[in-house]
Amino acid sequence: MRSTTAYIALFALAALVFAPPAFERLSARTGANVNLNSFVAHAQERRNRDDEDNWPERDTFDQNYQLAPGALVKVSGINGAVTVETSNTQTAEVHIIRSARTRSDLERHRVLVEQTASGLYIHGESDHNSDDWHDGGNVRQRVTLKLPRQIELQASGINGRTLVGEVDGPVRLSGINGKVDVAQARGYSDISGINGTLTITIAQLGERGLRVSGINGGVELRFADALNADLHVNGINGSVYTDLPNVVVQGRVNRSNFNAQIGTGGAPINVSGINGHVRLAPRS
Numbered sequence: 102m103r104s105t106t107a108y109i110a111l112f113a114l115a116a117l118v119f120a121p122p123a124f125e126r127l128s129a130r131t132g133a134n135v136n137l138n139s140f141v142a143h144a145q146e147r148r149n150r151d152d153e154d155n156w157p158e159r160d161t162f163d164q165n166y167q168l169a170p171g172a173l174v175k176v177s178g179i180n181g182a183v184t185v186e187t188s189n190t191q192t193a194e195v196h197i198i199r200s201a202r203t204r205s206d207l208e209r210h211r212v213l214v215e216q217t218a219s220g221l222y223i224h225g226e227s228d229h230n231s232d233d234w235h236d237g238g239n240v241r242q243r244v245t246l247k248l249p250r251q252i253e254l255q256a257s258g259i260n261g262r263t264l265v266g267e268v269d270g271p272v273r274l275s276g277i278n279g280k281v282d283v284a285q286a287r288g289y290s291d292i293s294g295i296n297g298t299l300t301i302t303i304a305q306l307g308e309r310g311l312r313v314s315g316i317n318g319g320v321e322l323r324f325a326d327a328l329n330a331d332l333h334v335n336g337i338n339g340s341v342y343t344d345l346p347n348v349v350v351q352g353r354v355n356r357s358n359f360n361a362q363i364g365t366g367g368a369p370i371n372v373s374g375i376n377g378h379v380r381l382a383p384r385s
Contacts, residue, residue, distance in 0.1 A: 156241065158207045162197040166216050170251040171270065178225030179212065181242040182261035182279070187250045187268060193221055194247035201240045210240040220252070262297070272301075280318075285325070292316075298377070302384050306330055310368035319377035322370070325384045329364035332381070333371050339378035348381075 168174075168191055176183055195214055201207040211226040223244060243261075248254075250269045259277045267285035274281060276294045283290075283301040289309035292299060298318040303311060304325045313320060324345065332348075334341055335358045343361075351360040363370075363381075372379055 156200040156202050158201045158204050160199050160207060162195065162199075162212065162214070164195050164214065166193045166195065166214075166221055167191055168193050168220060168249055168252065170249070171253065172220035172249075173253045173255065174220050174246070174248060175222045176224070176244065176246070176254075176256040176259070178227070178258045179223075179242050179244055180210070180225065180240065180260045181244070183256060183259050183263045184245045185254065185263075185265045185268075186245070186247045187252075187266035188247065190247075190249050192247075193249065195221075195223065196245040196247075197223075198243045199240055200243075203239075206239040210242070212242050212244065225258075267304075269304075306368040306370075308368055311370045313372045313375070315374045317376045319380070320372065320375055321380045321382065322372075323382050323384045327364065329367040330370050331366045331368070332359075332361045332363055333369060334359040334373070334375075334379060336373045337375040337377075337379060339375060342378060342380045344380070344382040 170191070174193070176185075197212050197214075199207060199210075199212065209226075213222075213224055213226055215222045215224075223246070225242065248266075250267055252268060253270045253273075254265065254268050255273045256263060256265075256277070257275045259279065262279035263274065263277050263281045265272065265274075265281075265283040265286075268283070269285075269287050271288040272283055272286040272290045272292070274283075274292045274295070278296045280297040281292070281295050281299045281301075283292075285302050285304050287304045288307045289311070290301065290303070291312045292301065293312070293314045293316075295315065296317045298320070299313065299316050300321045300323070301313075302323040302325060306328070310330065311322070313322070319339070328345065341359055345363060347364050349362045351362055352358075
């Protein structure tokens, strides 16, 4: 599974390195923007999901855990989609479906769930006896978590779309091969190495702000409240659009750097290495 994660990260990095440069522009207009890479990723994800639904061998895991406010929930090494739903509760519900073509395949690549002193750790099992990392593709894993809002969430090495509900804490995501959608994050968030589109709503920016990097697809940052921040964008293959009020461009816009002050300025929003457009908008 560790090799699978490395492959995903290398794929996303290669796509960004070889993407042709383009001028960054600031525009208040809106409109539909077609991203071919995102379309291809979505089509592949749909094919994988259809194949998984046809696999005859399955097993399930359902278990509840109690979490303290502010607990750390980590998810890693999952060969399939991850969905995180949140509500005002202190109970974490973990639902896992694994599917495979044969029963012998299903005996491998399990998903382990560990309750730790700091929170909860859900991760794919590494198969040290396998000589070929492709064997991991013989088992698909679908993880659905129903969690308290007051947590810190970390997810990495996910080979599938990742959907996250409203989290009253920081969100850190990396190495994801699929669409990423975060309904809400609060505090410092760091998202990197995504092979697909990214949409995230920021409820509040802390002093450390927000960092987004290495995204092979369009990025939409939505903000819940009036925002004071300093925006720094560099190395993107696309344009910068904003529907936020009180945005003042600073310095000269060129193909490698774009800087702007939002409101009175403040916490940093750093965006870099994006193969697609970047849009800043209020929460709808």
